[in-house]
Amino acid sequence: MTHALKTDNSDGLIRQKALWMRQQALKMVYDKQLGHLGGDFSAIDVLATLYFGVLRFDPERPDWADRDRFVMSKGHATGALYTALAAAGYYPEAWLDTYMEHHSKLNGHPNRQYLPGVETNTGPLGHGFPVALGIAIAGQMAGADYRTYVLTGDGEQQEGSNWEAAMTAGNRRLKNLTLIIDRNRLQQGAPTEETNGLDPLDDKYRAFGWQVVEIEGHDYGQLLETLGAPVGDRQKPLCVIANTVKGKGVSFMENQAKWHHGVPNAEQFAQAMKELI
Amino acid sequence: MAVAAATSAPLIDCRKAWAETIEALAAEDERIVVVVNDSVGSSNLGGFQEKFPQRLVNVGIAEQTMVGVGAGLANGGRIPFVSAASCFLTARAMEQLKADIAYAGFNVKLVGQSSGIAYGELGATHHSIEDFAWLRALGPITVVAPCDAWETAEAVKWAAIHEGPVYLRLSRMKVPTLDLPNRSFTPGKAELQRAGSDVTIIAAGTMVHLAVEAADMLASEDLSARVLNMHTISPLDIDAVAKAASETGAIVTVEEALDRGGLGGAVAEYTSATQPVPVERMGFPGFMPTGSIASLFEEFSLTPRGIADAARVAIRRKGA
Numbered sequence: 001m002t003h004a005l006k007t008d009n010s011d012g013l014i015r016q017k018a019l020w021m022r023q024q025a026l027k028m029v030y031d032k033q034l035g036h037l038g039g040d041f042s043a044i045d046v047l048a049t050l051y052f053g054v055l056r057f058d059p060e061r062p063d064w065a066d067r068d069r070f071v072m073s074k075g076h077a078t079g080a081l082y083t084a085l086a087a088a089g090y091y092p093e094a095w096l097d098t099y100m101e102h103h104s105k106l107n108g109h110p111n112r113q114y115l116p117g118v119e120t121n122t123g124p125l126g127h128g129f130p131v132a133l134g135i136a137i138a139g140q141m142a143g144a145d146y147r148t149y150v151l152t153g154d155g156e157q158q159e160g161s162n163w164e165a166a167m168t169a170g171n172r173r174l175k176n177l178t179l180i181i182d183r184n185r186l187q188q189g190a191p192t193e194e195t196n197g198l199d200p201l202d203d204k205y206r207a208f209g210w211q212v213v214e215i216e217g218h219d220y221g222q223l224l225e226t227l228g229a230p231v232g233d234r235q236k237p238l239c240v241i242a243n244t245v246k247g248k249g250v251s252f253m254e255n256q257a258k259w260h261h262g263v264p265n266a267e268q269f270a271q272a273m274k275e276l277i
Numbered sequence: 278m279a280v281a282a283a284t285s286a287p288l289i290d291c292r293k294a295w296a297e298t299i300e301a302l303a304a305e306d307e308r309i310v311v312v313v314n315d316s317v318g319s320s321n322l323g324g325f326q327e328k329f330p331q332r333l334v335n336v337g338i339a340e341q342t343m344v345g346v347g348a349g350l351a352n353g354g355r356i357p358f359v360s361a362a363s364c365f366l367t368a369r370a371m372e373q374l375k376a377d378i379a380y381a382g383f384n385v386k387l388v389g390q391s392s393g394i395a396y397g398e399l400g401a402t403h404h405s406i407e408d409f410a411w412l413r414a415l416g417p418i419t420v421v422a423p424c425d426a427w428e429t430a431e432a433v434k435w436a437a438i439h440e441g442p443v444y445l446r447l448s449r450m451k452v453p454t455l456d457l458p459n460r461s462f463t464p465g466k467a468e469l470q471r472a473g474s475d476v477t478i479i480a481a482g483t484m485v486h487l488a489v490e491a492a493d494m495l496a497s498e499d500l501s502a503r504v505l506n507m508h509t510i511s512p513l514d515i516d517a518v519a520k521a522a523s524e525t526g527a528i529v530t531v532e533e534a535l536d537r538g539g540l541g542g543a544v545a546e547y548t549s550a551t552q553p554v555p556v557e558r559m560g561f562p563g564f565m566p567t568g569s570i571a572s573l574f575e576e577f578s579l580t581p582r583g584i585a586d587a588a589r590v591a592i593r594r595k596g597a
Contacts, residue, residue, distance in 0.1 A: 111381075129345075133349055
């Protein structure tokens with residue numbers, strides 16, 4: 001079983017999928033007047049790259065034992081995850097219209113028992129990374145070649161459970177595990193560095209036994225090259241610090257903490273849709 | 278650490294039954310793995326580690342990650358038994374128990390070691406008396422507290438084949454193996470330890486043999502006490518409770534746990550809504566003062582005499 005890249009993106013596939021995901025996420029949040037667009041938009045290029053360029057999966061077989069796993073640890077970014085899974089074929093795109101409705105499968109935070117393709121329930125921060133660690137350990141034990149990717153927010157790194165998981169992954173030399181940190185530098189109410197500073201994040205992960213790569217999180221070339229690279233001789237887990245822009249793609253949302261869970265009015269929605277082309 | 282025996286049966290530390298059973302199961306099913314928090318020794322898993330070194334994941338002193346890793350291993354097709362002192366497994370990792378295990382519904386077996394007040398003089402930080410109340414609140418997790426070595430082994434075997442999250446509340450206290458013919462362990466179904474008609478004593482875990490001894494004391498006063506071993510705290514065997522209420526008219530609950538929110542709480546919730554009868558709830562009122570296991574049991578009347586006294590009170594309250 002190979003892990004060849006699905007696309008080199010010369011056809012613009014990933015860009016096209018990411019654009020569709022942003023448009024859909026915007027509609028979902030506007031319709032429901034609930035959601036987390038800022039973090040959706042900073043993460044969407046990572047997810048589009050993973051699902052359309054990197055991950056080995058079959059939407060017809062969500063329980064396929066050898067699938068690559070993607071764990072969305074920043075579970076509030078459902079606008080990114082739900083649109084990615086719909087685009088990947090796990091469920092009909094029409095389901096997105098039910099976002100957060102009464103008894104919808106598309107809860108405000110993802111539930112694996114509601115939706116195929118969701119690997120674990122997240123929402124409270126600092127949960128997805130330890131679960132991804134367990135998935136990677138299961139792969140290591142079995143000698144399986146599936147890979148495990150987990151995306152956390154950067155503010156999320158303030159949760160101590162991440163550092164428990166980071167230590168264990170480093171000590172076990174879990175080369176099949178990739179942590180992606182959505183480094184948009186803003187948490188709910190303020191910049192991370194003004195709240196409980198994370199820098200130097202790269203040195204922290206190196207000290208915990210990880211290989212660290214810092215990339216531009218909206219550059220599909222860099223994302224593909226980094227996330228799609230074969231494990232090769234690497235003997236450590238890989239930490240990808242993806243420098244991103246909260247609210248990426250909509251001018252008035254970019255780098256604004258208030259768009260963490262801000263919702264657009266009609267005028268803002270129309271303006272945002274115009275920019276998403 | 279020994280607790281007064283109801284019979285002359287030898288007193289046994291149930292951890293041995295746990296360890297022998299999990300080793301035997303692991304030899305038959307390679308999906309079975311254990312996850313610990315530097316608790317190989319206290320979980321009696323030295324033998325497991327020797328036999329299956331690759332299938333024991335020690336994350337060190339990191340309970341949140343320990344539970345998360347359990348969920349991840351289940352995602353990866355394993356049957357993980359996450360074993361740690363119950364005080365840390367439940368309290369420290371409570372949000373992981375809620376979100377990663379109960380809510381996500383992963384097939385993870387949580388093994389709470391040295392539960393209740395087994396750590397005696399080490400104090401309230403090391404006691405695990407809140408766990409019944411906390412775990413009961415997480416509906417999808419089946420909560421089982423075996424009463425002796427035989428039942429411990431049966432519960433571990435059942436947990437391994439049951440599809441769904443389980444909390445096994447084990448003890449290090451030495452207890453006698455109860456002498457009952459043709460025993461069988463059926464999760465969710467209470468085990469009748471003594472027939473009786475004046476009152477029912479519903480006990481769990483280390484309290485069951487004390488309840489049997491209390492029934493013997495009451496018998497000498499011509500009081501007929503039924504004793505139910507309610508090994509499954511959640512979901513509660515409501516049929517057995519309903520029969521106890523209708524047939525004996527008074528209930529005493531006994532648990533090595535808080536006197537609210539656990540077994541007694543569950544019984545009171547059910548009876549108050551269906552068949553109100555006197556329910557005397559025995560357990561601990563809150564954080565324990567410094568004391569040995571025996572002295573704390575004595576202070577809070579978790580003794581055959583104390584249980585018998587509560588049974589008389591419950592009988593007196595009938596029709597009051």
